[in-house]
Amino acid sequence: MYKITLPEKDTPKKWYNIVADLPVELPASSQTKEGQQLENLPKIFSKYVLEQEMSQERWIDIPKEIRNVYKQVGRPTPLFRATGLEKYLDTPAKIYYKREDMSPVGSHKLNTAIAQAYYAKKAGAERLTTETGAGQWGSALSLACSLLGLECTVYMVNVSFKQKPYRKTVMHLYNGEVIPSPSDRTDFGRKILKEDPNHPGSLGIAISEAIEDALTDEKVFYTLGSVLNHVLLHQTVIGLEAKKQFELIDETPDVLVGCVGGGSNFGGAAFPFMKDKISGDLDCEFLAAEPSSCPTLTQGEYRYDYGDTAGLTPLMKMYTLGHDFVPPSVHAGGLRYHGMAPLVALLVNQGLIEGRTVNQTEIFKTGKIFANTEGVIPAPETCHAIKVGIDEALKCKKTGEEKNILISFSGHGLLDLQGYDDFIEGHLTQ
Structure with a gap:
């Protein structure tokens, strides 16, 4: 079967909160010495999130x-079998990819943008x-605000503002109002x-910058496209649908x-x-x-660190490169973040x-392979997952194991063609 679909009635009715099933307690966000970050949270976020x-x-x-808007923008999304890629790799593994690129903005980000708006x-x-x-994320929130009748201000990392004009x-x-950051x-x-x-x-x-902006007006809230518990909660529609599709x-x-x-x-x-992994009902890497x-x-x-550079957020325990870390200007702008x-x-x-780590040249080479074998051009971010999935499939080729590999296909690369062009022309660095 090349494509496994679900009817609209199977759009998830609940989000899954993994906090209830963690093997150890999640470390709480910490108050800072100034004592204002946690107090500011109700001014930054809506009480519901x-x-x-x-x-x-x-x-x-x-x-x-929210479920009605999910259906309006294309949920549930299909699960595809990457038979072309399997043939190219000559692997006994079965490779599946969950297609979040088919949303109007071309990525998974709408799942939480709609909920937060x-x-x-x-x-x-x-x-x-x-x-x-x-x-x-800026595209997703702009659309969600448009659908729900809100204004939207997006602070876009300056290098991406220049690299990706069509995202603007x-x-x-x-x-959406788009401002290059720092501004x-x-x-x-x-x-x-x-x-x-x-x-x-x-x-x-x-x-x-976005938090500072929100703090100046009581009719304005800040929204985050990743990192926080409620954001990951909203995204569990991806895995919940995929579980049903594998059951089919x-x-x-x-x-x-x-x-x-x-x-x-x-x-x-x-x-x-992961819920099933923790309970012992699933053996999965x-x-x-x-x-x-x-x-x-x-x-x-x-360790504990701020989620932003200015230190406006509470301290969160996470893997971090330091909140003042400025990453190199690689094309995968959605992955250039100091924390987790x-x-x-x-x-x-x-x-x-x-x-697992992947360098920039490898991801664009991977994207070209995927485009040639499956017909879909992946976003640079998504190519990281595909590259690691390919590595696992090639291990199966050596061992003869017939593993099922699931790749979260987070977004398409149709607005990332400058990066692909730089790769084809040999202008990319590692």
Whole structure:
């Protein structure tokens, strides 16, 4: 079977909260010496997502209004068998990919953008602020705000603002305001620009600017596209659908791979399966693929750190390269983040998830192979997961094992063609 689909009626009605099933307790976010970060949270986020952030409940109802918008934008998404790639690799492994690229914005990000916009409007918001790297999250939030009648301001990492002009076009089409970060719009942005007028920016800086903006107006909330518990919670629709799709073909995954920047795509795909791993009902490896230029899981420290550069967030226990880390300007802008979702970090620390690194040349080579064998052009971020999936399939070729490999296909690369062109022309660095 090449494509496994679900009817609209099987769109998940509940999100899965892995906090209820963790093998050890999740370390709490910490108050800082100034004592303002936790106090500021109700001014930054709607009360509804804060309730989800702190929830210990295993299952959280998805409001009917959100489920209707999920269906409107294409959920449930299909699960494909990558038979062309399998043939190219000459592997006995079966490779599946869950296609989040088929949403209107071309990525998984809409799953939480719709939910966060819905809850913010319910709490009385008129405008949302956020950051974006490659632009996928900014595009998703711009569309969600447009659908739900909110204004949207996006602080886009400066290097991606220049690298990916058509992401800006998409956000503008959805009525989003897009500002290169660091900017002169905020005190923190002006501080960074004073030190370096040509600063490439980082997700940490853009987060600081978006939070500062939200704190200046009681009708404005900040929204985050990854890292926090409630964001990963909303993304579990990916894994919940995938579980049903594997049940339809009477299979289970032996290896699950996703790319990680902040961890939302990976967590969303992995956590519903991780539930069965923790309970002993599933034997599966969980592999998190990250850029070698931003090796948070493989070289970062597991400790408390800020989620942003200015230190406006509470301290979270996570793998981190340091909140002042400025990553190289690789094309996978969605993965250029210094930290990691505390939930993903905890499971890595417990040995239930393994981090893998991939360099930039490898990912574009992988994207070209996938495009030629499956016909779909993956986003640079997604290529990290595909590369690790290919590595696992080639191991099966050596051993003869017939493993099922599930890749979370987080987004398409149709707005990342400059990176592919640089690769084809031989202009990319490692």
